[in-house]
Structure formats: structure tokens, C-alpha cells
Amino acid sequence: MPQATAKPMGAVSADDSIQSLRFQRDVPIEASVEIVWESVIEQFENGEGADGKPMPFKFEPWPGGRWFRDLGDNAGHLWGHVQVIKPPKLLEVCGPMFMSYAATTHAQYRLIDEGDRTNLRFTYSAVGLIAKEHREGVQEGWGEFLTSLKNTAERRARS
Numbered sequence: 001m002p003q004a005t006a007k008p009m010g011a012v013s014a015d016d017s018i019q020s021l022r023f024q025r026d027v028p029i030e031a032s033v034e035i036v037w038e039s040v041i042e043q044f045e046n047g048e049g050a051d052g053k054p055m056p057f058k059f060e061p062w063p064g065g066r067w068f069r070d071l072g073d074n075a076g077h078l079w080g081h082v083q084v085i086k087p088p089k090l091l092e093v094c095g096p097m098f099m100s101y102a103a104t105t106h107a108q109y110r111l112i113d114e115g116d117r118t119n120l121r122f123t124y125s126a127v128g129l130i131a132k133e134h135r136e137g138v139q140e141g142w143g144e145f146l147t148s149l150k151n152t153a154e155r156r157a158r159s
Helices: 033-045 132-158
Strands: 021-029 046-048 054-059 066-072 075-086 090-095 103-114 117-128
Touching: 021 132, 033 046, 033 054, 033 103, 033 117, 033 132, 075 103, 117 132
Parallel strands: none
Antiparallel strands: 021 117, 046 054, 054 066, 066 075, 075 090, 090 103, 103 117
16 A cells, blocks of 8 residues: 655745844933933834824833734734833844844844933844845834934933
8 A cells, every 4th residue: 555645734945044143233322311211112112104104002011011903893913022121221122123034033122221312222133034125124123213303302301
């Protein structure tokens, strides 16, 4: 009696390989560490898409807390979990963020108090099957995110 041969259930792509990326930037902000911290938390709650349209998020600022896009009716997208939170100096979030595929990321916001000025050291790392558009766009995307954060904090400091 002949033996049955197992047939593959799906296709394997030779283009899929594990990728990693890292983005780090120091951002000097003319605002106190408390104001910058408030601005970081606000940005987690009030995101916007690449098209400038608002993206409603929920952010739970405690260890293990979720950061997710809330689409209503129990629909949404988990972006990450709070790994470390030490107000107003350190926030680390890990999870898929904007990648809906086999990848994980880690973002660290380290705020260095310099009196009336704060240095934000932002580090973002990712590993997995990272899509080409994400590998190529990460510097621009995070750059815009950090510029927006800086502008928000400095506007608050002036008012």
C-alpha cells in the first residue's frame, strides 16, 4: 500500500528574511521635563495618520498598560504595551506598533532634565519580517513624530 505524501499548506517566499532596524535621535526641547512628559503622554493618546487625519488611541500609562487604536465597536489595532514607566523621566513601549505582521518593536523615550530645557533621547528598534516601506520610511516617520512632539511641548512652555 503506497504511503501518503504531505502537501504544503502554503507558499514560502524566498524574499522573507528577518530584518532589524534602529533609529535614535536626541531632541533638545525648550521646555521643562514635566511639560515634555505631558506632551509625550498626550501624543500617545492623540495620534494622527500620515494623511494628517486624527487616529483615536487609548493609552494606559502604567506597567503592562495597552496602547491601541480604538475604532469603536470592539474593533481596533494593538500598537504596544508599556514595558517601563518612570514619570517624568522614562517611558518604554514594546509591541507591533504600526506593523501588522511578524515583527516586534521597542520605543524608548528618555527625558534628561536640564532645567528649563529637556533633552529627549528617543530610540526605536524593530526586528522581524519588516516590510520594505517601513524600513525605508522609519526615519522620516519618526522624525515627523518627534518634531510634532517638540513643537507641542515648546508651545505649552510659552503659554
